[in-house]
Amino acid sequence: MEFDEIDRALVHALQVDGRAPFRRVAEVLGVSDQTVARRYARLRAARALRVVGFSDPAVVGDDQWHVRLRCAPDASVEIADALARLQDTSWISLISGGSEIVGALRARGRSADEMLLHRLPRTPRILDVSAQEVLHVFYGGAREPFTKQGALTEEQVQRLAEHVPAPGPAPRLDDVDRHLLDLLRVDGRAPVEDMARACGTSASTVRRRLHDLRAGGLLYLDVDVTPEVSDLRLRSMLWLTVAPAHLDAAGRALAAHPEVPFAAAIAGRANIYASVATTDAAGLYRYLTTRVAALPGVQTVETAPVIRTVKAAGTHYPVR
Incomplete structure:
Protein backbone atom coordinates (compact mmCIF):
# COMPACT_ATOMS: atom_id res chain seq x y z
CA MET A 1 0.00 0.00 0.00
CA GLU A 2 1.33 3.44 -0.96
CA PHE A 3 1.33 6.35 1.51
CA ASP A 4 1.78 10.02 0.66
CA GLU A 5 2.24 13.19 2.71
CA ILE A 6 -1.51 13.68 3.18
CA ASP A 7 -1.79 10.17 4.66
CA ARG A 8 1.13 10.85 7.01
CA ALA A 9 -0.30 14.21 8.02
CA LEU A 10 -3.68 12.62 8.76
CA VAL A 11 -2.04 9.96 10.93
CA HIS A 12 -0.12 12.63 12.85
CA ALA A 13 -3.29 14.72 13.30
CA LEU A 14 -5.16 11.79 14.84
CA GLN A 15 -2.22 11.05 17.14
CA VAL A 16 -2.65 14.56 18.48
CA ASP A 17 -6.46 14.32 18.78
CA GLY A 18 -7.98 10.97 17.90
CA ARG A 19 -11.52 12.39 17.78
CA ALA A 20 -10.76 15.58 15.89
CA PRO A 21 -13.59 16.19 13.36
CA PHE A 22 -12.59 15.71 9.73
CA ARG A 23 -13.53 19.36 9.14
CA ARG A 24 -10.94 20.55 11.68
CA VAL A 25 -8.28 18.17 10.38
CA ALA A 26 -8.97 19.35 6.83
CA GLU A 27 -8.57 22.99 7.84
CA VAL A 28 -5.22 22.27 9.51
CA LEU A 29 -3.98 20.19 6.56
CA GLY A 30 -5.25 22.62 3.95
CA VAL A 31 -7.35 20.04 2.08
CA SER A 32 -11.07 19.31 1.75
CA ASP A 33 -13.25 17.47 4.27
CA GLN A 34 -13.96 14.85 1.61
CA THR A 35 -10.26 14.21 1.08
CA VAL A 36 -9.67 13.61 4.79
CA ALA A 37 -12.72 11.35 5.10
CA ARG A 38 -11.74 9.37 2.03
CA ARG A 39 -8.12 8.94 3.17
CA TYR A 40 -9.22 7.86 6.65
CA ALA A 41 -11.66 5.28 5.23
CA ARG A 42 -8.96 3.87 2.94
CA LEU A 43 -6.36 3.59 5.70
CA ARG A 44 -8.80 2.04 8.15
CA ALA A 45 -10.09 -0.48 5.60
CA ALA A 46 -6.50 -1.54 4.92
CA ARG A 47 -5.86 -1.95 8.70
CA ALA A 48 -3.12 0.69 8.38
CA LEU A 49 -4.80 3.03 10.88
CA ARG A 50 -7.14 2.55 13.82
CA VAL A 51 -8.09 4.82 16.72
CA VAL A 52 -8.82 2.99 19.98
CA GLY A 53 -9.96 4.24 23.39
CA PHE A 54 -8.45 3.18 26.72
CA SER A 55 -8.44 4.27 30.35
CA ASP A 56 -5.30 5.51 32.06
CA PRO A 57 -4.13 2.58 34.25
CA ALA A 58 -3.00 4.99 36.96
CA VAL A 59 -6.48 6.51 37.18
CA VAL A 60 -8.48 3.27 37.24
CA GLY A 61 -6.03 1.43 39.51
CA ASP A 62 -4.72 -1.18 37.08
CA ASP A 63 -1.19 -2.56 37.39
CA GLN A 64 0.97 -2.60 34.27
CA TRP A 65 3.32 -5.48 33.55
CA HIS A 66 6.08 -5.95 31.02
CA VAL A 67 6.11 -9.65 30.13
CA ARG A 68 8.71 -11.76 28.34
CA LEU A 69 8.08 -15.36 27.38
CA ARG A 70 10.63 -17.80 26.02
CA CYS A 71 8.90 -20.47 23.96
CA ALA A 72 9.65 -23.53 21.93
CA PRO A 73 10.31 -22.10 18.42
CA ASP A 74 7.46 -24.05 16.84
CA ALA A 75 4.94 -22.74 19.40
CA SER A 76 5.73 -19.03 19.71
CA VAL A 77 3.46 -17.87 16.89
CA GLU A 78 0.46 -19.76 18.23
CA ILE A 79 1.06 -18.54 21.80
CA ALA A 80 1.53 -14.92 20.66
CA ASP A 81 -1.70 -15.11 18.68
CA ALA A 82 -3.57 -16.46 21.73
CA LEU A 83 -2.17 -13.70 23.96
CA ALA A 84 -3.18 -11.07 21.41
CA ARG A 85 -6.81 -12.16 21.66
CA LEU A 86 -6.91 -11.28 25.37
CA GLN A 87 -8.51 -7.92 26.13
CA ASP A 88 -5.90 -6.84 28.68
CA THR A 89 -2.81 -7.36 26.51
CA SER A 90 -1.11 -4.98 24.09
CA TRP A 91 2.04 -4.69 22.03
CA ILE A 92 2.52 -8.43 21.61
CA SER A 93 5.68 -8.91 19.54
CA LEU A 94 7.97 -11.71 18.40
CA ILE A 95 11.70 -11.17 18.95
CA SER A 96 14.89 -13.27 19.25
CA GLN A 132 8.36 -6.95 35.51
CA GLU A 133 5.89 -4.44 36.94
CA VAL A 134 5.93 -0.99 35.35
CA LEU A 135 6.85 1.41 38.14
CA HIS A 136 6.83 4.73 36.31
CA VAL A 137 6.15 5.79 32.72
CA PHE A 138 8.59 8.41 31.47
CA TYR A 139 6.94 8.77 28.07
CA GLY A 140 4.06 7.19 26.17
CA GLY A 141 0.76 5.51 26.90
CA ALA A 142 -1.88 7.71 28.47
CA ARG A 143 0.52 10.56 29.16
CA GLU A 144 1.70 11.38 25.64
CA PRO A 145 -0.37 9.44 23.09
CA PHE A 146 1.06 11.37 20.15
CA THR A 147 4.05 10.96 17.90
CA LYS A 148 7.31 12.85 18.28
CA GLN A 149 8.13 12.58 14.61
CA GLY A 150 5.34 13.38 12.19
CA ALA A 151 4.38 15.31 9.10
CA LEU A 152 2.77 18.29 10.85
CA THR A 153 4.48 21.51 11.84
CA GLU A 154 4.52 22.63 15.47
CA GLU A 155 1.92 25.28 14.64
CA GLN A 156 -0.40 22.66 13.11
CA VAL A 157 0.01 20.43 16.15
CA GLN A 158 -0.91 23.31 18.45
CA ARG A 159 -4.03 24.10 16.44
CA LEU A 160 -5.24 20.54 16.93
CA ALA A 161 -4.08 20.17 20.53
CA GLU A 162 -5.97 23.25 21.72
CA HIS A 163 -9.24 21.33 21.32
CA VAL A 164 -8.14 18.39 23.48
CA PRO A 165 -9.93 18.59 26.88
CA ALA A 166 -7.78 20.10 29.60
CA PRO A 167 -7.01 17.83 32.58
CA GLY A 168 -9.71 17.78 35.25
CA PRO A 169 -11.13 15.57 38.00
CA ALA A 170 -12.07 12.02 37.08
CA PRO A 171 -15.87 11.59 37.04
CA ARG A 172 -17.57 8.76 38.88
CA LEU A 173 -18.42 6.10 36.31
CA ASP A 174 -22.01 5.02 35.71
CA ASP A 175 -23.49 2.47 33.30
CA VAL A 176 -23.56 4.96 30.41
CA ASP A 177 -19.87 5.78 30.89
CA ARG A 178 -18.92 2.10 31.01
CA HIS A 179 -20.91 1.43 27.83
CA LEU A 180 -19.18 4.34 26.11
CA LEU A 181 -15.75 3.05 27.13
CA ASP A 182 -16.60 -0.40 25.73
CA LEU A 183 -17.71 1.14 22.43
CA LEU A 184 -14.61 3.32 22.17
CA ARG A 185 -12.33 0.38 22.83
CA VAL A 186 -13.62 -1.04 19.54
CA ASP A 187 -13.63 2.26 17.62
CA GLY A 188 -12.21 5.39 19.20
CA ARG A 189 -13.89 7.49 16.51
CA ALA A 190 -17.35 5.95 16.85
CA PRO A 191 -19.93 8.62 15.87
CA VAL A 192 -21.62 10.39 18.77
CA GLU A 193 -25.09 9.66 17.36
CA ASP A 194 -24.36 5.92 17.11
CA MET A 195 -23.09 5.79 20.67
CA ALA A 196 -26.11 7.74 21.91
CA ARG A 197 -28.46 5.18 20.33
CA ALA A 198 -26.42 2.28 21.75
CA CYS A 199 -26.48 3.81 25.24
CA GLY A 200 -30.12 4.92 25.09
CA THR A 201 -29.28 8.57 25.76
CA SER A 202 -28.93 11.86 23.88
CA ALA A 203 -26.06 13.02 21.68
CA SER A 204 -25.49 16.03 23.94
CA THR A 205 -25.11 13.73 26.94
CA VAL A 206 -22.57 11.62 25.07
CA ARG A 207 -20.56 14.69 24.08
CA ARG A 208 -20.51 15.89 27.67
CA ARG A 209 -19.52 12.47 29.00
CA LEU A 210 -16.73 12.14 26.42
CA HIS A 211 -15.32 15.50 27.43
CA ASP A 212 -15.38 14.61 31.13
CA LEU A 213 -13.94 11.13 30.57
CA ARG A 214 -11.05 12.51 28.53
CA ALA A 215 -10.38 15.35 30.96
CA GLY A 216 -10.32 12.97 33.92
CA GLY A 217 -8.00 10.41 32.30
CA LEU A 218 -10.67 7.70 32.20
CA LEU A 219 -10.45 7.89 28.43
CA TYR A 220 -7.43 8.49 26.25
CA LEU A 221 -7.11 7.78 22.56
CA ASP A 222 -4.32 5.71 21.07
CA VAL A 223 -3.63 5.22 17.37
CA ASP A 224 -2.45 1.94 15.87
CA VAL A 225 -0.48 2.66 12.70
CA THR A 226 1.33 0.34 10.33
CA PRO A 227 5.11 1.04 10.37
CA GLU A 228 5.07 1.48 6.60
CA VAL A 229 3.38 4.89 7.02
CA SER A 230 6.67 6.42 8.18
CA ASP A 231 10.34 5.96 7.37
CA LEU A 232 10.96 4.55 10.88
CA ARG A 233 10.09 0.96 10.05
CA LEU A 234 12.39 -0.89 12.44
CA ARG A 235 10.96 -1.21 15.95
CA SER A 236 13.32 -2.49 18.63
CA MET A 237 13.15 -3.32 22.32
CA LEU A 238 15.69 -1.78 24.66
CA TRP A 239 16.43 -2.88 28.24
CA LEU A 240 18.83 -0.87 30.38
CA THR A 241 20.35 -1.53 33.76
CA VAL A 242 20.99 1.87 35.32
CA ALA A 243 22.52 2.76 38.66
CA PRO A 244 19.65 3.77 41.01
CA ALA A 245 21.11 7.24 41.58
CA HIS A 246 20.84 7.92 37.83
CA LEU A 247 17.56 6.09 37.12
CA ASP A 248 15.30 9.15 36.96
CA ALA A 249 17.76 11.26 34.99
CA ALA A 250 18.42 8.49 32.50
CA GLY A 251 14.70 7.81 32.09
CA ARG A 252 13.85 11.47 31.50
CA ALA A 253 16.72 11.82 29.01
CA LEU A 254 15.58 8.69 27.18
CA ALA A 255 12.02 10.03 27.07
CA ALA A 256 13.26 13.13 25.25
CA HIS A 257 14.83 11.13 22.41
CA PRO A 258 12.82 11.43 19.17
CA GLU A 259 13.43 7.71 18.51
CA VAL A 260 11.56 6.65 21.68
CA PRO A 261 7.74 6.31 21.61
CA PHE A 262 7.64 4.59 25.02
CA ALA A 263 9.96 4.49 28.03
CA ALA A 264 9.34 3.28 31.57
CA ALA A 265 11.04 2.26 34.79
CA ILE A 266 10.38 -1.40 35.56
CA ALA A 267 11.09 -3.77 38.42
CA GLY A 268 13.72 -6.42 37.81
CA ARG A 269 17.34 -6.82 36.80
CA ALA A 270 16.94 -4.33 33.97
CA ASN A 271 15.24 -1.28 35.42
CA ILE A 272 14.36 0.69 32.24
CA TYR A 273 12.47 -0.59 29.23
CA ALA A 274 11.98 1.42 26.04
CA SER A 275 10.57 0.95 22.57
CA VAL A 276 12.76 2.44 19.85
CA ALA A 277 11.86 3.34 16.24
CA THR A 278 14.62 3.76 13.63
CA THR A 279 14.89 3.59 9.87
CA ASP A 280 16.94 0.39 9.79
CA ALA A 281 19.62 -1.63 11.61
CA ALA A 282 22.25 1.00 10.81
CA GLY A 283 20.01 3.64 12.37
CA LEU A 284 19.64 1.52 15.50
CA TYR A 285 23.43 1.16 15.71
CA ARG A 286 23.87 4.93 15.46
CA TYR A 287 21.25 5.45 18.13
CA LEU A 288 22.90 2.99 20.53
CA THR A 289 26.39 4.37 20.04
CA THR A 290 25.41 8.03 20.39
CA ARG A 291 22.26 8.79 22.37
CA VAL A 292 22.18 5.66 24.54
CA ALA A 293 25.93 5.80 25.10
CA ALA A 294 25.52 9.32 26.51
CA LEU A 295 22.88 8.37 29.11
CA PRO A 296 24.05 8.68 32.73
CA GLY A 297 24.62 5.64 34.93
CA VAL A 298 24.04 2.94 32.28
CA GLN A 299 25.67 -0.35 33.27
CA THR A 300 24.25 -2.83 30.73
CA VAL A 301 22.22 -2.62 27.52
CA GLU A 302 20.15 -5.33 25.84
CA THR A 303 18.48 -4.84 22.47
CA ALA A 304 16.16 -6.92 20.31
CA PRO A 305 14.63 -5.91 16.97
CA VAL A 306 10.97 -6.83 16.59
CA ILE A 307 10.42 -9.52 13.98
CA ARG A 308 6.65 -9.24 13.93
CA THR A 309 4.02 -7.23 15.79
CA VAL A 310 1.08 -9.53 16.54
CA LYS A 311 -0.90 -6.90 18.46
CA ALA A 312 -0.46 -3.15 18.73
CA ALA A 313 -2.24 -1.02 21.35
CA GLY A 314 -5.60 -2.54 20.47
CA THR A 315 -5.36 -4.03 16.98
CA HIS A 316 -4.76 -7.75 16.61
CA TYR A 317 -2.92 -8.79 13.46
CA PRO A 318 -3.65 -12.54 13.27
CA VAL A 319 -0.73 -14.62 12.11
CA ARG A 320 -1.66 -16.35 8.88
Whole structure:
Protein backbone atom coordinates (compact mmCIF):
# COMPACT_ATOMS: atom_id res chain seq x y z
CA MET A 1 0.00 0.00 0.00
CA GLU A 2 1.33 3.44 -0.96
CA PHE A 3 1.33 6.35 1.51
CA ASP A 4 1.78 10.02 0.66
CA GLU A 5 2.24 13.19 2.71
CA ILE A 6 -1.51 13.68 3.18
CA ASP A 7 -1.79 10.17 4.66
CA ARG A 8 1.13 10.85 7.01
CA ALA A 9 -0.30 14.21 8.02
CA LEU A 10 -3.68 12.62 8.76
CA VAL A 11 -2.04 9.96 10.93
CA HIS A 12 -0.12 12.63 12.85
CA ALA A 13 -3.29 14.72 13.30
CA LEU A 14 -5.16 11.79 14.84
CA GLN A 15 -2.22 11.05 17.14
CA VAL A 16 -2.65 14.56 18.48
CA ASP A 17 -6.46 14.32 18.78
CA GLY A 18 -7.98 10.97 17.90
CA ARG A 19 -11.52 12.39 17.78
CA ALA A 20 -10.76 15.58 15.89
CA PRO A 21 -13.59 16.19 13.36
CA PHE A 22 -12.59 15.71 9.73
CA ARG A 23 -13.53 19.36 9.14
CA ARG A 24 -10.94 20.55 11.68
CA VAL A 25 -8.28 18.17 10.38
CA ALA A 26 -8.97 19.35 6.83
CA GLU A 27 -8.57 22.99 7.84
CA VAL A 28 -5.22 22.27 9.51
CA LEU A 29 -3.98 20.19 6.56
CA GLY A 30 -5.25 22.62 3.95
CA VAL A 31 -7.35 20.04 2.08
CA SER A 32 -11.07 19.31 1.75
CA ASP A 33 -13.25 17.47 4.27
CA GLN A 34 -13.96 14.85 1.61
CA THR A 35 -10.26 14.21 1.08
CA VAL A 36 -9.67 13.61 4.79
CA ALA A 37 -12.72 11.35 5.10
CA ARG A 38 -11.74 9.37 2.03
CA ARG A 39 -8.12 8.94 3.17
CA TYR A 40 -9.22 7.86 6.65
CA ALA A 41 -11.66 5.28 5.23
CA ARG A 42 -8.96 3.87 2.94
CA LEU A 43 -6.36 3.59 5.70
CA ARG A 44 -8.80 2.04 8.15
CA ALA A 45 -10.09 -0.48 5.60
CA ALA A 46 -6.50 -1.54 4.92
CA ARG A 47 -5.86 -1.95 8.70
CA ALA A 48 -3.12 0.69 8.38
CA LEU A 49 -4.80 3.03 10.88
CA ARG A 50 -7.14 2.55 13.82
CA VAL A 51 -8.09 4.82 16.72
CA VAL A 52 -8.82 2.99 19.98
CA GLY A 53 -9.96 4.24 23.39
CA PHE A 54 -8.45 3.18 26.72
CA SER A 55 -8.44 4.27 30.35
CA ASP A 56 -5.30 5.51 32.06
CA PRO A 57 -4.13 2.58 34.25
CA ALA A 58 -3.00 4.99 36.96
CA VAL A 59 -6.48 6.51 37.18
CA VAL A 60 -8.48 3.27 37.24
CA GLY A 61 -6.03 1.43 39.51
CA ASP A 62 -4.72 -1.18 37.08
CA ASP A 63 -1.19 -2.56 37.39
CA GLN A 64 0.97 -2.60 34.27
CA TRP A 65 3.32 -5.48 33.55
CA HIS A 66 6.08 -5.95 31.02
CA VAL A 67 6.11 -9.65 30.13
CA ARG A 68 8.71 -11.76 28.34
CA LEU A 69 8.08 -15.36 27.38
CA ARG A 70 10.63 -17.80 26.02
CA CYS A 71 8.90 -20.47 23.96
CA ALA A 72 9.65 -23.53 21.93
CA PRO A 73 10.31 -22.10 18.42
CA ASP A 74 7.46 -24.05 16.84
CA ALA A 75 4.94 -22.74 19.40
CA SER A 76 5.73 -19.03 19.71
CA VAL A 77 3.46 -17.87 16.89
CA GLU A 78 0.46 -19.76 18.23
CA ILE A 79 1.06 -18.54 21.80
CA ALA A 80 1.53 -14.92 20.66
CA ASP A 81 -1.70 -15.11 18.68
CA ALA A 82 -3.57 -16.46 21.73
CA LEU A 83 -2.17 -13.70 23.96
CA ALA A 84 -3.18 -11.07 21.41
CA ARG A 85 -6.81 -12.16 21.66
CA LEU A 86 -6.91 -11.28 25.37
CA GLN A 87 -8.51 -7.92 26.13
CA ASP A 88 -5.90 -6.84 28.68
CA THR A 89 -2.81 -7.36 26.51
CA SER A 90 -1.11 -4.98 24.09
CA TRP A 91 2.04 -4.69 22.03
CA ILE A 92 2.52 -8.43 21.61
CA SER A 93 5.68 -8.91 19.54
CA LEU A 94 7.97 -11.71 18.40
CA ILE A 95 11.70 -11.17 18.95
CA SER A 96 14.89 -13.27 19.25
CA GLY A 97 14.47 -15.15 16.00
CA GLY A 98 10.82 -15.78 16.82
CA SER A 99 11.49 -17.83 19.97
CA GLU A 100 10.61 -15.08 22.43
CA ILE A 101 7.41 -13.08 22.97
CA VAL A 102 7.33 -9.64 24.55
CA GLY A 103 4.16 -7.80 25.49
CA ALA A 104 2.29 -5.59 27.92
CA LEU A 105 -0.37 -6.72 30.37
CA ARG A 106 -2.64 -4.57 32.50
CA ALA A 107 -4.65 -6.12 35.29
CA ARG A 108 -5.28 -5.82 38.98
CA GLY A 109 -5.11 -8.05 42.03
CA ARG A 110 -6.19 -11.62 41.41
CA SER A 111 -6.46 -11.13 37.64
CA ALA A 112 -2.74 -10.42 37.41
CA ASP A 113 -1.92 -13.26 39.81
CA GLU A 114 -3.98 -15.72 37.78
CA MET A 115 -2.26 -14.76 34.52
CA LEU A 116 1.31 -14.44 35.77
CA LEU A 117 1.42 -17.18 38.41
CA HIS A 118 -0.86 -19.82 36.95
CA ARG A 119 -1.98 -19.54 33.33
CA LEU A 120 1.26 -18.54 31.62
CA PRO A 121 3.68 -20.79 33.57
CA ARG A 122 1.39 -23.79 32.95
CA THR A 123 0.97 -23.17 29.23
CA PRO A 124 2.57 -26.01 27.26
CA ARG A 125 5.65 -25.04 25.21
CA ILE A 126 6.35 -21.90 27.28
CA LEU A 127 9.84 -22.52 28.65
CA ASP A 128 10.31 -19.42 30.79
CA VAL A 129 8.19 -16.51 32.04
CA SER A 130 9.57 -13.16 33.15
CA ALA A 131 7.25 -10.37 34.32
CA GLN A 132 8.36 -6.95 35.51
CA GLU A 133 5.89 -4.44 36.94
CA VAL A 134 5.93 -0.99 35.35
CA LEU A 135 6.85 1.41 38.14
CA HIS A 136 6.83 4.73 36.31
CA VAL A 137 6.15 5.79 32.72
CA PHE A 138 8.59 8.41 31.47
CA TYR A 139 6.94 8.77 28.07
CA GLY A 140 4.06 7.19 26.17
CA GLY A 141 0.76 5.51 26.90
CA ALA A 142 -1.88 7.71 28.47
CA ARG A 143 0.52 10.56 29.16
CA GLU A 144 1.70 11.38 25.64
CA PRO A 145 -0.37 9.44 23.09
CA PHE A 146 1.06 11.37 20.15
CA THR A 147 4.05 10.96 17.90
CA LYS A 148 7.31 12.85 18.28
CA GLN A 149 8.13 12.58 14.61
CA GLY A 150 5.34 13.38 12.19
CA ALA A 151 4.38 15.31 9.10
CA LEU A 152 2.77 18.29 10.85
CA THR A 153 4.48 21.51 11.84
CA GLU A 154 4.52 22.63 15.47
CA GLU A 155 1.92 25.28 14.64
CA GLN A 156 -0.40 22.66 13.11
CA VAL A 157 0.01 20.43 16.15
CA GLN A 158 -0.91 23.31 18.45
CA ARG A 159 -4.03 24.10 16.44
CA LEU A 160 -5.24 20.54 16.93
CA ALA A 161 -4.08 20.17 20.53
CA GLU A 162 -5.97 23.25 21.72
CA HIS A 163 -9.24 21.33 21.32
CA VAL A 164 -8.14 18.39 23.48
CA PRO A 165 -9.93 18.59 26.88
CA ALA A 166 -7.78 20.10 29.60
CA PRO A 167 -7.01 17.83 32.58
CA GLY A 168 -9.71 17.78 35.25
CA PRO A 169 -11.13 15.57 38.00
CA ALA A 170 -12.07 12.02 37.08
CA PRO A 171 -15.87 11.59 37.04
CA ARG A 172 -17.57 8.76 38.88
CA LEU A 173 -18.42 6.10 36.31
CA ASP A 174 -22.01 5.02 35.71
CA ASP A 175 -23.49 2.47 33.30
CA VAL A 176 -23.56 4.96 30.41
CA ASP A 177 -19.87 5.78 30.89
CA ARG A 178 -18.92 2.10 31.01
CA HIS A 179 -20.91 1.43 27.83
CA LEU A 180 -19.18 4.34 26.11
CA LEU A 181 -15.75 3.05 27.13
CA ASP A 182 -16.60 -0.40 25.73
CA LEU A 183 -17.71 1.14 22.43
CA LEU A 184 -14.61 3.32 22.17
CA ARG A 185 -12.33 0.38 22.83
CA VAL A 186 -13.62 -1.04 19.54
CA ASP A 187 -13.63 2.26 17.62
CA GLY A 188 -12.21 5.39 19.20
CA ARG A 189 -13.89 7.49 16.51
CA ALA A 190 -17.35 5.95 16.85
CA PRO A 191 -19.93 8.62 15.87
CA VAL A 192 -21.62 10.39 18.77
CA GLU A 193 -25.09 9.66 17.36
CA ASP A 194 -24.36 5.92 17.11
CA MET A 195 -23.09 5.79 20.67
CA ALA A 196 -26.11 7.74 21.91
CA ARG A 197 -28.46 5.18 20.33
CA ALA A 198 -26.42 2.28 21.75
CA CYS A 199 -26.48 3.81 25.24
CA GLY A 200 -30.12 4.92 25.09
CA THR A 201 -29.28 8.57 25.76
CA SER A 202 -28.93 11.86 23.88
CA ALA A 203 -26.06 13.02 21.68
CA SER A 204 -25.49 16.03 23.94
CA THR A 205 -25.11 13.73 26.94
CA VAL A 206 -22.57 11.62 25.07
CA ARG A 207 -20.56 14.69 24.08
CA ARG A 208 -20.51 15.89 27.67
CA ARG A 209 -19.52 12.47 29.00
CA LEU A 210 -16.73 12.14 26.42
CA HIS A 211 -15.32 15.50 27.43
CA ASP A 212 -15.38 14.61 31.13
CA LEU A 213 -13.94 11.13 30.57
CA ARG A 214 -11.05 12.51 28.53
CA ALA A 215 -10.38 15.35 30.96
CA GLY A 216 -10.32 12.97 33.92
CA GLY A 217 -8.00 10.41 32.30
CA LEU A 218 -10.67 7.70 32.20
CA LEU A 219 -10.45 7.89 28.43
CA TYR A 220 -7.43 8.49 26.25
CA LEU A 221 -7.11 7.78 22.56
CA ASP A 222 -4.32 5.71 21.07
CA VAL A 223 -3.63 5.22 17.37
CA ASP A 224 -2.45 1.94 15.87
CA VAL A 225 -0.48 2.66 12.70
CA THR A 226 1.33 0.34 10.33
CA PRO A 227 5.11 1.04 10.37
CA GLU A 228 5.07 1.48 6.60
CA VAL A 229 3.38 4.89 7.02
CA SER A 230 6.67 6.42 8.18
CA ASP A 231 10.34 5.96 7.37
CA LEU A 232 10.96 4.55 10.88
CA ARG A 233 10.09 0.96 10.05
CA LEU A 234 12.39 -0.89 12.44
CA ARG A 235 10.96 -1.21 15.95
CA SER A 236 13.32 -2.49 18.63
CA MET A 237 13.15 -3.32 22.32
CA LEU A 238 15.69 -1.78 24.66
CA TRP A 239 16.43 -2.88 28.24
CA LEU A 240 18.83 -0.87 30.38
CA THR A 241 20.35 -1.53 33.76
CA VAL A 242 20.99 1.87 35.32
CA ALA A 243 22.52 2.76 38.66
CA PRO A 244 19.65 3.77 41.01
CA ALA A 245 21.11 7.24 41.58
CA HIS A 246 20.84 7.92 37.83
CA LEU A 247 17.56 6.09 37.12
CA ASP A 248 15.30 9.15 36.96
CA ALA A 249 17.76 11.26 34.99
CA ALA A 250 18.42 8.49 32.50
CA GLY A 251 14.70 7.81 32.09
CA ARG A 252 13.85 11.47 31.50
CA ALA A 253 16.72 11.82 29.01
CA LEU A 254 15.58 8.69 27.18
CA ALA A 255 12.02 10.03 27.07
CA ALA A 256 13.26 13.13 25.25
CA HIS A 257 14.83 11.13 22.41
CA PRO A 258 12.82 11.43 19.17
CA GLU A 259 13.43 7.71 18.51
CA VAL A 260 11.56 6.65 21.68
CA PRO A 261 7.74 6.31 21.61
CA PHE A 262 7.64 4.59 25.02
CA ALA A 263 9.96 4.49 28.03
CA ALA A 264 9.34 3.28 31.57
CA ALA A 265 11.04 2.26 34.79
CA ILE A 266 10.38 -1.40 35.56
CA ALA A 267 11.09 -3.77 38.42
CA GLY A 268 13.72 -6.42 37.81
CA ARG A 269 17.34 -6.82 36.80
CA ALA A 270 16.94 -4.33 33.97
CA ASN A 271 15.24 -1.28 35.42
CA ILE A 272 14.36 0.69 32.24
CA TYR A 273 12.47 -0.59 29.23
CA ALA A 274 11.98 1.42 26.04
CA SER A 275 10.57 0.95 22.57
CA VAL A 276 12.76 2.44 19.85
CA ALA A 277 11.86 3.34 16.24
CA THR A 278 14.62 3.76 13.63
CA THR A 279 14.89 3.59 9.87
CA ASP A 280 16.94 0.39 9.79
CA ALA A 281 19.62 -1.63 11.61
CA ALA A 282 22.25 1.00 10.81
CA GLY A 283 20.01 3.64 12.37
CA LEU A 284 19.64 1.52 15.50
CA TYR A 285 23.43 1.16 15.71
CA ARG A 286 23.87 4.93 15.46
CA TYR A 287 21.25 5.45 18.13
CA LEU A 288 22.90 2.99 20.53
CA THR A 289 26.39 4.37 20.04
CA THR A 290 25.41 8.03 20.39
CA ARG A 291 22.26 8.79 22.37
CA VAL A 292 22.18 5.66 24.54
CA ALA A 293 25.93 5.80 25.10
CA ALA A 294 25.52 9.32 26.51
CA LEU A 295 22.88 8.37 29.11
CA PRO A 296 24.05 8.68 32.73
CA GLY A 297 24.62 5.64 34.93
CA VAL A 298 24.04 2.94 32.28
CA GLN A 299 25.67 -0.35 33.27
CA THR A 300 24.25 -2.83 30.73
CA VAL A 301 22.22 -2.62 27.52
CA GLU A 302 20.15 -5.33 25.84
CA THR A 303 18.48 -4.84 22.47
CA ALA A 304 16.16 -6.92 20.31
CA PRO A 305 14.63 -5.91 16.97
CA VAL A 306 10.97 -6.83 16.59
CA ILE A 307 10.42 -9.52 13.98
CA ARG A 308 6.65 -9.24 13.93
CA THR A 309 4.02 -7.23 15.79
CA VAL A 310 1.08 -9.53 16.54
CA LYS A 311 -0.90 -6.90 18.46
CA ALA A 312 -0.46 -3.15 18.73
CA ALA A 313 -2.24 -1.02 21.35
CA GLY A 314 -5.60 -2.54 20.47
CA THR A 315 -5.36 -4.03 16.98
CA HIS A 316 -4.76 -7.75 16.61
CA TYR A 317 -2.92 -8.79 13.46
CA PRO A 318 -3.65 -12.54 13.27
CA VAL A 319 -0.73 -14.62 12.11
CA ARG A 320 -1.66 -16.35 8.88
